[in-house]
Amino acid sequence: MIKAVIFDLFGTLVDADNLFKPITYELSIETNIDFDEIEGTMYNLYEKVFDGHHEKEFKPERYYYRILFNKLKVxxxxTENSDYYVDLMYETFGRLKKYDDADIIEKLRDQKYKIGIITNADIYFVKKVLQKNDIYYDDLIISEDSKVYKPHKKIFESSLDNLEVNKDEAIFIGDNVEADYYGAKNFGMKALLIDRSDKYKLENVEKITNLKQIEDHLR
Known part of the structure; x- marks a missing residue:
């Protein structure tokens, strides 16, 4: 029987579709360079800098974002140092809004399910986002605290220990196929992929397009 529902944060509970737009706007003003050009460069650098980072010795996301902004400086x-731009960007991350269907948490809470959140993010802005959006949780696991990233089994194990449930008593929901879905599945948990735009055409992957559909998988 499922006793705990555990969520990824960004892209699952909180809308991160336009993650880099605010900082791109600031950079475009500073440099007088076309917004679309900078945004495209940001995403390309992000993919390269963060590629395989969860498989390496742990370093917080700030470490990788420093590298990204140092490349943008070149x-x-x-004109400013990389930490200035990381801080500026993190401030914009802290203003991200939750999805409307994230309100399912309140219903699950009323039904006495324990609520967990696991995020591959830095402490600096995670708690700001949760507080701003009034997102309830019984346990919060942040990669910067755990010193590992999803899909490492330790981060899922810590969540279950804190919530005092077994693998077969919890379900994990996230938007990343490898880090979230297969990370939880390979650890031995039940998992759901949240795919709001229905872009993934994958076999043998349990998928939902709205968080309210979670209830169909709790029986």
Whole structure:
């Protein structure tokens, strides 16, 4: 019987579709360079800098974002140090809004399910987002605290220990196929992939397009 529902945060409970738009806007003003060009460069650098980072010795996301902004400094002549831009970007992350269907948490809470959140993010802005959006949780696991990233089994194990449930008593929901879905499945948990735009055409993957559909998988 399922006793705990555990969520990824960004892209699952909180809308991260336009993650880099606010910082891109600031950089475009500073450099007088086209917004679309900078945004495209940001996403390309993100993919390269963060590629395989969860398989390496743990370093917080800030470490990788410093590398990203140092590369942008070279490309676009940014005038401040990399930490200045990381802090500026993290401030915008803290203003991200939750999805409407994230309110399912309140219903699950009323039904006495324990609520957990696991996120591959830095402490700096995670708690700001949760507080701003009034997102309830019984346990919060942040990669910066755990010193590992999903899909490492330790991060899922810590959540179950804190919630005092077994693997077969919890379900994990996330938007990333490898880190979230297969991370939880390979650990031995039940898992759901949240795919709001129905972009993934994968066999043998349990998928939902709205968080309210979670209830169909708790029986």
């Amino acid at each position: 490309l676009y002549g940014l």
